[in-house]
Amino acid sequence: MGIETLMHITRIRTCQPPCDSPKDWRTSLGQILVAAETDVGLTGYGVGGGGLSAMHIVRTVLRDLLVGREVEPIATRWQEMYDATLAFGRKGVAVMAISGVDLALWDLRAKAAGVSVAQLLGGPRHATLPTYATVWGDLSATMVGTHSAFKLHLGKQLSGDVQPLVDVVRRARDRVGLSVKLMVDAWMKWDVPFTLRFADAVVNLGLDWIEEPISPDDLAGYAELCKHSPIPIAGGEHEFTALAFNALIERRLHHVLQPDVCWVGGMTELVKIYTAANQAGVRVCPHRGAEVWALPALAALDSQPLAESGRPWLTWVGGQPPICDGVIEVPSVIGFGATFAAEVLAMLE
Numbered sequence: 115m116g117i118e119t120l121m122h123i124t125r126i127r128t129c130q131p132p133c134d135s136p137k138d139w140r141t142s143l144g145q146i147l148v149a150a151e152t153d154v155g156l157t158g159y160g161v162g163g164g165g166l167s168a169m170h171i172v173r174t175v176l177r178d179l180l181v182g183r184e185v186e187p188i189a190t191r192w193q194e195m196y197d198a199t200l201a202f203g204r205k206g207v208a209v210m211a212i213s214g215v216d217l218a219l220w221d222l223r224a225k226a227a228g229v230s231v232a233q234l235l236g237g238p239r240h241a242t243l244p245t246y247a248t249v250w251g252d253l254s255a256t257m258v259g260t261h262s263a264f265k266l267h268l269g270k271q272l273s274g275d276v277q278p279l280v281d282v283v284r285r286a287r288d289r290v291g292l293s294v295k296l297m298v299d300a301w302m303k304w305d306v307p308f309t310l311r312f313a314d315a316v317v318n319l320g321l322d323w324i325e326e327p328i329s330p331d332d333l334a335g336y337a338e339l340c341k342h343s344p345i346p347i348a349g350g351e352h353e354f355t356a357l358a359f360n361a362l363i364e365r366r367l368h369h370v371l372q373p374d375v376c377w378v379g380g381m382t383e384l385v386k387i388y389t390a391a392n393q394a395g396v397r398v399c400p401h402r403g404a405e406v407w408a409l410p411a412l413a414a415l416d417s418q419p420l421a422e423s424g425r426p427w428l429t430w431v432g433g434q435p436p437i438c439d440g441v442i443e444v445p446s447v448i449g450f451g452a453t454f455a456a457e458v459l460a461m462l463e
């Protein structure tokens with residue numbers, strides 16, 4: 115990259131703006147805004163996860179570590195944050211906190227250079243990206259044409275009978291025809307035998323992947339699935355750091371990797387994951403890739419991008435390009451191009 119502007123971090127603040135998220139962990143440990151101010155007058159913004167728990171980590175360990183330090187090199191700042199949280203971190207909320215700070219530093223790097231984050235990553239290779247949306251229940255006629263692909267959320271408790279789920283896929287395939295891609299997401303609710311029975315039963319229905327059928331900790335299970343499933347296996351939405359993804363890549367435990375840039379450790383980690391996966395020929399399809407934070411990586415680093423539509427309730431992030439007729443435009447912006455209303459910024463502390 116070679117763009118090294120001397121900037122010191124003068125203040126780091128964070129908040130969790132209210133939004134209409136589902137009343138579960140996605141609210142209690144929801145998305146946080148991180149703002150990193152500098153002595154050159156630039157402020158970088160990032161979004162992490164982990165709610166109040168992550169905010170506490172930002173306001174104590176990470177703030178103590180970073181205020182007074184140079185923004186660059188970000189890779190070094192990332193390692194220092196990882197090391198400082200090692201005793202209680204490594205995965206989960208601590209890495210969600212680091213993600214927000216890392217994205218704010220990348221925003222600063224791009225703003226200091228006067229370019230977009232996509233340009234920092236080598237420049238966008240695509241002007242527009244196809245998008246997909248997640249569907250709960252049956253795919254309705256009104257959804258056809260709104261996205262280039264659809265993912266059916268089938269993360270229900272096991273009943274042992276795959277047929278009701280196979281029927282959902284069959285009805286969706288009948289609805290969209292053969293040219294629209296379909297995937298399914300089990301959100302860690304299945305087991306290996308159920309997944310293999312399901313995969314065998316839908317093999318003629320043209321599924322692009324089965325997502326997170328089992329726990330991300332069941333690596334032996336994923337090895338078995340990748341060996342025997344006739345449908346590609348996807349996962350990684352609930353995995354953290356490039357280190358963990360390297361193991362998934364080296365051991366070929368997923369066919370499709372789905373890191374979430376706001377949780378996995380930020381752009382520093384997403385770039386490492388893309389680099390290793392591209393070298394190994396493993397596909398990356400970031401979780402909620404259409405949000406402004408991952409979009410630059412899909413635009414610049416992805417040979418077959420498919421951008422997952424963002425969280426509809428994350429309305430406090432401005433500057434989000436709209437999805438029209440199944441595609442999203444890669445914006446010409448400075449930094450990530452995210453903007454925030456005055457009342458959101460007033461919550462930062």
Ligand SMILES: [Mg+2]
Pocket residue numbers: 299301325326351
């Ligand atoms: Mg998922």
